[in-house]
Amino acid sequence: MDAFLAVGRIVSPHGIRGEVKIDVMTDFPSRFDPGSQLWLEGETAPCQVVAARSHKGHLLVQLDCLADRTAAEWVNGRYLLIPRDQAHVLPAGEYYQDELVGLEVVSEAGQVLGHLAEVVWTGANEVYLIEGALGELLIPAVAEVVQEVDLQRGRMVVKLIPGLLPELETVGGAPAGD
Incomplete structure (x- = not known):
């Protein structure tokens, strides 16, 4: 996947026409505009976005390579990718x-x-x-x-702020090591 960058993850099929529910992993929602090309993790050819719409905190996406619910079930859990050379340059302090x-x-x-x-x-x-x-x-x-x-x-x-690390185990009511 080094040559590619994940922009979303398929979390479930939706409906009977091959639509999939996506967890979006990009700050650039135009990646899912109709006509955009995305690669399914593990595949060698891209799919084209046919339609996309918001639905209960997720994005529902119709890809031309998923004709029905069976196809959508087959790709459940896989990432949607773009070629790394198409990635936007991020501002300093932001990372993929x-x-x-x-x-x-x-x-x-x-x-x-x-x-x-x-x-x-x-x-x-x-x-x-x-x-x-x-x-x-x-x-x-x-x-x-x-x-x-x-x-x-x-x-x-x-920076280790309070609550980040597990508490020390206690022995006989006192912190271990005392």
Whole structure:
């Protein structure tokens, strides 16, 4: 997928005519305008957008390569992609999701928390799922927490605000290690 960039993910079929419900993963909704070309993850030829409309917080999209509900069910869970060379240049401090996945995440003090495994889209803001020795951590993708992103070094530095790390386990009512 390195030559491509995800702009949406198919979350379910909708209706009987091959329409699919999409989680939009782009700030550029024109990617889904009728006539636009999108690639289904795993396919070699593009599909053309026939129609798109908003529906209950998602986008319903009709692609010319999905003729019916059976075809739509077959692609459920797959990403809709564009060639990376068609990606818009983002302003400084903004990143495409796939540029962040895999970054090592460390605290300001240098404590390795793990690697960024997934960007979770929420209503308020994005959240980074970090997997590491402490288990899974959810880090809000906000300026107060994310202090630095260094793509060249493959690293993200975060400020540990209260509630981000799991509480210390207690032994006999006192914090472990006391």
